[in-house]
Amino acid sequence: MLRIGRIDYANCTPLFMQLEKTLPGETTTIVHGVPATLNAKLANGEIDICISSSIEFSRHADEYAILPGHCIGSVGPVKSVLFFTTRPAEELAGQRLLVTSESATSVVLLHILLAKRWGLSDCSLQTTSLPWQEALQQSSGLLLIGDRALQAASGSAGVYCYDLGQEWMELTGLPFVYALWLINRTSAAGKEGALTQFSRLLEQARERIIPDAGLLAAQAPEAAWVGVQPLADYWRNAITYQLDEAHLAGLECFYQLAAELGLITSRPQLKFFPS
Numbered sequence: 001m002l003r004i005g006r007i008d009y010a011n012c013t014p015l016f017m018q019l020e021k022t023l024p025g026e027t028t029t030i031v032h033g034v035p036a037t038l039n040a041k042l043a044n045g046e047i048d049i050c051i052s053s054s055i056e057f058s059r060h061a062d063e064y065a066i067l068p069g070h071c072i073g074s075v076g077p078v079k080s081v082l083f084f085t086t087r088p089a090e091e092l093a094g095q096r097l098l099v100t101s102e103s104a105t106s107v108v109l110l111h112i113l114l115a116k117r118w119g120l121s122d123c124s125l126q127t128t129s130l131p132w133q134e135a136l137q138q139s140s141g142l143l144l145i146g147d148r149a150l151q152a153a154s155g156s157a158g159v160y161c162y163d164l165g166q167e168w169m170e171l172t173g174l175p176f177v178y179a180l181w182l183i184n185r186t187s188a189a190g191k192e193g194a195l196t197q198f199s200r201l202l203e204q205a206r207e208r209i210i211p212d213a214g215l216l217a218a219q220a221p222e223a224a225w226v227g228v229q230p231l232a233d234y235w236r237n238a239i240t241y242q243l244d245e246a247h248l249a250g251l252e253c254f255y256q257l258a259a260e261l262g263l264i265t266s267r268p269q270l271k272f273f274p275s
C-alpha cells in the first residue's frame with residue numbers, strides 16, 4: 001500500500017480531484033492534514049510520500065528524496081501566504097509576532113524577510129491557532145497560510161497585508177517553493193514501482209490544471225467560499241506546480257539564506273527520486 005499525504009488546502013485540490021479518479025484504490029491510500037501534521041507523519045514513517053513543507057527536506061536530507069518536477073510554488077504573489085500587521089512591517093522592531101501552527105516553511109520565510117527585507121532581527125515568533133481578528137488584538141503581526149489566509153484576506157480591511165511570495169520576489173528576484181513532494185526512503189523502500197506510477201499520474205494531473213481550471217473550480221468544494229472564477233485564477237495565475245530551473249534556484253536561495261541566519265543547520269544537497 002502506498003500511503004500518500006494530502007494537504008487540505010485549496011492549492012492541492014486541482015491535483016487531488018484528478019488523482020482521486022486515476023489512482024488505484026486497492027494499492028493507494030490518502031492521508032489528509034495540514035502541513036505541520038503531515039510533516040510529522042512523513043518523518044515517523046506513517047506515510048510514504050507527501051506534499052510537504054519545503055523546509056522539511058533540509059531537516060531530513062539524509063532520509064528523504066524529492067519527487068522531481070513538482071512543487072507548490074509562486075512567481076511573485078501567491079495569495080495564500082499572508083503576513084497581516086497593524087502597522088507597517090518596518091515598524092515592528094522588538095515585537096512578539098504570531099504565526100500559524102500549521103506551517104513550517106512560511107515561518108522560516110517570514111524570519112528571512114523580517115531580517116533581510118525589513119531590517120528587523122529582534123522580533124520573536126510564537127505559534128497560535130486563534131482566529132485572525134483575536135490574534136491581531138494580541139499582537140501586531142500574524143502569519144497565516146492556506147485556506148485560513150485566503151479567508152482572512154477577504155475580510156481584512158484596515159490592516160496591512162503582505163504577500164510573502166511577492167516580498168520574496170522583491171528581495172531575491174526568484175520564485176518561491178513552499179512545498180515539495182517528499183519521499184521517506186525507509187518507509188517507501190520496495191514501493192518504487194508504485195512511486196513511479198504515482199509520479200506519472202501526478203504529472204498528468206498537473207498538466208491539466210491550467211487548461212481545465214474553470215471546469216475543476218466549478219466542481220471544487222472551495223468554490224462555495226472562494227467563488228469559481230477567483231479559484232480558477234488562483235490555480236492558473238498564483239500557484240505554480242512545476243519545479244523548473246527557476247524554482248530550483250529559488251529553493252537553493254531559500255536554503256542558503258535560512259542556513260546563513262541559523263534557521264537550519266546547513267544548506268542541504270538536493271536528492272531526487274529514484275536515485
Ligand SMILES: C=C(O[C@@H]1C=C(C(=O)O)C=C[C@H]1O)C(=O)O
Binds near residue numbers: 103179
Ligand atoms: C502556498 C502555500 O504554501 C503552503 C505552505 C506550507 C508551509 O508554510 O509549511 C506548506 C505547504 C504549502 O501548501 C499555501 O499555504 O497556500
